[in-house]
Amino acid sequence: MKLLFVCVGNSCRSQMAEAIANESGYYAESAGTRPNNMVSNNARLALDELGINTSNLYPKSVDQIDSDGFDMIISMGCGVECPALPIDLDWGLDDPEGKDMNFFRETRDKIVNLISELSKQTDA
Numbered sequence: 001m002k003l004l005f006v007c008v009g010n011s012c013r014s015q016m017a018e019a020i021a022n023e024s025g026y027y028a029e030s031a032g033t034r035p036n037n038m039v040s041n042n043a044r045l046a047l048d049e050l051g052i053n054t055s056n057l058y059p060k061s062v063d064q065i066d067s068d069g070f071d072m073i074i075s076m077g078c079g080v081e082c083p084a085l086p087i088d089l090d091w092g093l094d095d096p097e098g099k100d101m102n103f104f105r106e107t108r109d110k111i112v113n114l115i116s117e118l119s120k121q122t123d124a
Contacts, residue, residue, distance in 0.1 A: 002069060003028040006085060007076035010059040011036040012043045012096050012104070014076050017111050023052045024115050029070075035059035042101055046108040 003026050005017040010032025021028035036059050044054045067073060067085050075090040091114055096107045 001026055001071045004065060004067060004070040004073045004085075005030040005076060006032070006062060006073060006087070008033050008095070009036040009097065010061075011038065012040045013093050013107060013111070015039045015057050015059075016043050016047060016108050017074070017076065017115070019047050019052050019054055019057060020108070020111050021115050024119065026115075029060070029065065031060045031062040031065045033062055035061050040097065040104075042096070042104040043108075045101065046104040049105070050108070050112075 003017075003021050005014040005021070005028065007014040007030075010030055014030035014032065018028045018030035039054070039057045039059060044057070047054050062085060072088045073085055075087045077090060077092040077094065091111075093107055093110060096104045
């Protein structure tokens, strides 16, 4: 299954979701409506703590993505509006940008659980 994770800055939540989903056996990408210049260091640290590879992560714009090839497009939250993208799910996760490392870990763990639930739904 091919997944696209979308948020605003494409530096924290969607990047963590991309890496976790790829680690879980999905083909995943991420993009933002207003992408930042770099992936958050705390997002990388949170993934590193689980041994998840972050070397291929970089911010991308939704304008650079061909959404036709994805089975599911998931918004991470923050009222992301992508008129050109058909959003299938909105996970409604708060943006950890500017928060402490524990908030990044909590967000990461929520994403792990959501992807695990997604796996259960697609296996059923």
